[in-house]
Amino acid sequence: MSEAATLERQTTELVFELQQGRVFFALDEDLYPRDAIFGAAYLFVDRCWVFLTRPADGQVGVRLRAKDPSADEATLTALAGEFANELLNQVVRIRVAESTAQIREFYMAKAFFADQAQSSIDALLAELDAEELAEDDLAIEVPWEDPDA
Amino acid sequence: MSTHTLTLPHRVVQTDHLGFFRYTDIGHGKVVLTNDAGEWSILPEATFRAFLAGQMGTDHPDYAPMAAKGFFRDALDLDDMAAKIRRKRFYAAQGPHLHVMITTLRCNQSCRYCHASREDMTKSDVDMSPEVVRHAVDMAFCSTSPYICFEYTGGEPTANMEAIQLAVAYANHKKKTSPKTVDHSVVTNMSFMNEEVAEWLMDHEVLVCTSLDGPKDLHDWNRGWQKREYNFPRGVPMAGSSAYDQVLRWMAYFNRRYIERGKDPDLWHIDALMTTTRRSLPRAREIVDLYVELGLRSLKIRPLNPYGFATKTWRQIGYTMEEYLAFYEEVLDYIIELNLQGVEIQEGTAAIFLQKMMTPFDPNYVDIRSPIGSGTGQVAYNFDGRIFPSDEGRMLAGMGSDFVQIGTLGETSYAEMIGHPTVRSLVMSSYLDALPACHSCFGAPYCGVRPINNFMESGDLFAQRPNTPKCAEHMGIMRLLFDRLAQDVEGKVEAIFRRWTIQRPRDDA
Structure with a gap:
């Protein structure tokens, strides 16, 4: 069996409740970091009213109420599926972000450190440009080779 | 349960x-x-x-x-x-390069979606004075950007041609002692164009951009003339005439004269902007065909913005973002189809995203970058000397909310303007790496959010990302582009997209 096929066989189960136009998940923070839950829920604020609760210690309750009042059970089930997928994606994103945080800090600092130095030179040049060159009382702008100077 | x-x-x-x-x-x-x-x-x-x-x-x-x-x-x-x-992200180390000058609020058109809250032509107190023009040019030259572009807009900016002429002359004078590269462009409805003005603009290499919303009936419906005769003080016979005819007449004139002047028509031609109203939606192919027929190489599809008259006429001309994206997809696919047949035309917004996706550079398009260009990539100088972080900011002020004003010409220094708390707020509210949802979005390296748009729509510079139309628009376009690349087995679409990313500087001509 190929590696991809092996991965395909591994699954995650997620329980949800449907009640009166709403979908409810009770999510364990040990499995789903709080930021992943918040991140997934946030992406649904265009379609749903999102309520977050604390049903038990270490659990976050996510209740999604469809803004479309005509949403039927099939729609809500699809919504639950989308949320579950997004939750798993958010977990991946958070794990990747955490594991690469120091690397990113390093290359971002390196990228912008050089620009900051350049920026200060540009700022100095601009300051000089901003001065009124016509009012050159000390004749600094006049070349010293100029015999009329 | x-x-x-x-x-x-x-x-x-x-x-x-x-x-x-x-x-x-x-x-x-x-x-x-x-x-x-x-x-x-x-x-x-x-x-x-x-x-x-x-x-x-x-x-x-x-x-x-x-x-x-x-x-x-x-x-x-x-x-x-x-x-x-x-x-x-080279732009993060540079200052504003786009300096928008609102030379007047007067305009003789009455576009259904006018974002600029234009005024009647008889108004005498909405023109930019010579003093304000000089202060604006001085401020622009203070920018730390090595390249600056003056964009003259309005109202109808050529209704105050004296301000444009003074700005160009004064900028040319200042350029003698400045290492900056300087461009000028004017966004005009062509209603005040005559040969003298046209030749002057070409003599001074002022780029000319106009609006062309589609076929005659659509363009004239979107962009009608004002009804009152006093809005045509130069005696231009507008009553009963067509705005579309006026645009086409002068496009042809400019394009002919550029060639007669020995300019490369690939680089020197009239550019046009297209604004989408509800009546545009069923006419995607007709609009593309018109642009091709006129020899235009770029069609930039733009949705309506929540400013000015558009907020009042939304029921008549508005649409949902889903409708807009369906229209956009039809336009994009038709343009790709034409390219596959050898026709050279590109979609402008796609070209911006493709430059970000397919080249090592960024086009520094001020409305689609992180952080947004408002205040750090562009500045808008209102006719009365008030300074705003962008043209959107002054449009907001035109609607009575001037809280994004970042200074006054003649009173505010460059350092005060660029370091204004409002500019800092705009940077914070548009830096994608730090915004909820944006920070983990696949589009973050290419996208940009618009805090002033957010404020207009939700009263909050940050807004909730999934609820902002710009998020849906940009994400929709990026998904389309990646999807077309993913389905492009033979590499033909990628070759077309790569061609759209090529930008030749005009000084090649």
């Missing part, structure tokens, strides 16, 4: 092997990955899962290209990544 169980494919993640990346499912079983340097890869879902699980070996055909792009930690070249990011 009923209880259900979902069974989902498990995501095994071996983070030790992975560089930082963002991703999304773009359909057809494909996943697109992007990273901080703007590099991207499109993978089949199964390959993506093997990548996540650390099971993509060095002998996998996608390994080497992905490693070169920085997706594998083991092969990550930190110096190279930093250099790529620095090149992409």
Whole structure:
């Protein structure tokens, strides 16, 4: 069996409740970091009213109420599926972000450190440009080779 | 109440092997990955899962290209990544390059979507004075950007041609003692154009951009003349005439004269902007055909913005973002189809995103970048000397809310303007790496949010990302582009897209 096929066989189960136009998940923070839950829920604020609760210690309750009042059970089930997928994606994103945080800090600092130095030179040049060159009382702008100077 | 169980494919993640990346499912079983340097890869879902699980070996055909792009930690070249990011975000170390000058609010058109809150032509107190013009040019030359572009807009900016002429002359004078590269452009409805003005604009290499919304009936419906005769003080016989005819007449004149002057028509021609109203939606192909027929090489499709008259006429001309994106997709696909037949035309917004996606550079388009260009990439000088971080800011002021004003010409220094708390707020509210949802979005390396638009729509500079139309628009366009690339087995679409990213400077001509 190929590696991809092996991965395909591994699954995650997620329980949800449907009640009166709403979908409810009770999510364990040990499995789903709080930021992943918040991140997934946030992406649904265009379609749903999102309520977050604390049903038990270490659990976050996510209740999604469809803004479309005509949403039927099939729609809500699809919504639950989308949320579950997004939750798993958010977990991946958070794990990747955490594991690469120091690397990113390093290359971002390196990228912008050089620009900051350049920026200060540009700022100095601009300051000089901003001065009124016509009012050159000390004749600094006049070349010293100029015999009329 | 009923209880259900979902069974989902498990995501095994071996983070030790992975560089930082963002991703999304773009359909057809494909996943697109992007990273901080703007590099991207499109993978089949199964390959993506093997990548996540650390099971993509060095002998996998996608390994080497992905490693070169920085997706594998083991092969990550930190110096190279930093250099790529620095090149992409070069604008962060520069000041405003786009200096919008509202030479007047007067205008003789009455566009149904007018964002600028125009005034009647008889108004005498809405023109930019010579003193304000000089202060504006002085301020622009203080910018730390090595390139500056003056964009004259209004109202109808050529109704105050004296201000444009003074600004060009004064900028040319200042340029003698400045290393900056300076461009001028005017956005005009052509209603006050005559040969004298046209020749002067060409003599002084002022780029000319106009509006062309589509076929005659559509353009004239969107962009009608004002009804009162006193709005045509130069005696231009507008009553009963067509705005469309006026635009086409002068487009032809300019394009002919550029060639007669020995200019390369690929670089010197009239550019046109197209604004989408509800009546545009069923006419995608007609609009593209018109642009092709007129020899225009770029059609930039723009949605309505929530400013000025558009807020009052929304019921008549507005649409949902889903409707707009369906229209956009039809236009894009038709333009690709024409390109495959050898016709040279591009879609402007796609070209901006493609430059970000397919070249090592960024076009520094002020409305689509992180942070947004408002205040740090562009500044708008109102006719009365008030300074705003962008043209949108002064449009907001035109609607009675001037809280985004960042100074007054003649009173405010460059340092005060650029360091204004409002500019800082706009940077904070548009820096994608720090915004909820944007920070993990696949489009973050290419996208940009517009805080002033957000404020107009929700009363909040940050807004809730999924509820902002700009998020839906930009994400929709990026998904379309990646989808077309993913389905492009023979590489023909990629070749077209790459051609759209080529930008020749006008001084080549």
